[in-house]
Amino acid sequence: MEKTIEQKDLKFYWTMFSAVFTVCLFTFGGGFVIVPLLKKKFAEGLGWFEDDEIMDLVAIAQSTPGPVAINCSTLIGYRLAGVKGAFITVFAAMLPPLIIITAISFAYEAFRDNTIVRIVLRAMQAGIAAVIADVAYGMGANVFKGKKILPIIIMFAAFVAAFFIGINVAFIIICCGLIGLFTTLYMQKKGGGA
Numbered sequence: 001m002e003k004t005i006e007q008k009d010l011k012f013y014w015t016m017f018s019a020v021f022t023v024c025l026f027t028f029g030g031g032f033v034i035v036p037l038l039k040k041k042f043a044e045g046l047g048w049f050e051d052d053e054i055m056d057l058v059a060i061a062q063s064t065p066g067p068v069a070i071n072c073s074t075l076i077g078y079r080l081a082g083v084k085g086a087f088i089t090v091f092a093a094m095l096p097p098l099i100i101i102t103a104i105s106f107a108y109e110a111f112r113d114n115t116i117v118r119i120v121l122r123a124m125q126a127g128i129a130a131v132i133a134d135v136a137y138g139m140g141a142n143v144f145k146g147k148k149i150l151p152i153i154i155m156f157a158a159f160v161a162a163f164f165i166g167i168n169v170a171f172i173i174i175c176c177g178l179i180g181l182f183t184t185l186y187m188q189k190k191g192g193g194a
Contacts, residue, residue, distance in 0.1 A: 013088055016080055019046060020073050020092035027069055033132065034058070034069050035139075038076075048080060055142065063173050069093050154179060 023037045035058050042049045049057075057079070061071030070093050077089030104111055111117050143151045154176055161167040 013081070013085075015046070016077065016085060017088050017092045020076065020089045021095060024069050024073070024093045025096040034072060036134065038072060042076065049076075051142075055139070063177065150179075150183065 019041050023034065023041050027034045027037060035054070038054050038058065039051055043051050043054055057072055057075045058068070061068050061075055064071050070090060073089040073093035074086050077085035077087070079085075081088070140155065143155050158172050158176060161172050162169055
């Protein structure tokens with residue numbers, strides 16, 4: 001009986017490792033690009049998370065220092081299997097860039113001067129821009145689906161503050177977090193007093 005439990009654990013950890021490894025292997029372009037891949041793998045594919053949970057994890061990962069992919073992996077691993085899961089998923093997230101950078105370092109001269117590589121990288125930039133636009137649209141659509149006025153106002157205010165006024169994004173994140181905290185505390189107090 002104990003062997004089956006251990007085998008089940010190994011299968012679960014391997015699935016978790018390979019899922020994060022695959023997501024991080026194909027995440028070119030930084031933070032927002034990881035969102036659709038996480039949704040597809042962990043929400044739609046494995047069914048371990050709901051779409052809203054993935055968005056919450058990404059929001060937390062973006063508000064903490066460090067690369068978003070590593071932060072998301074840490075949160076996913078911890079949520080699924082505690083500290084052991086966090087270590088496994090962080091290792092899985094670090095491995096693809098380590099392998100790719102190591103491979104490129106051996107042939108850096110050839111990559112740097114190769115016209116085809118340059119064209120492929122430019123094409124990838126266009127694809128990444130499309131993915132980021134899709135994620136931004138999806139996140140905005142989710143805010144409107146909630147039909148709550150405060151999140152809609154916050155979304156537009158954050159956009160105006162960052163894009164037109166040039167306020168530092170870190171300050172905007174802190175302000176939005178404080179608004180969320182005060183709103184939650186107010187709703188709890190209002191609900192508790194009723």
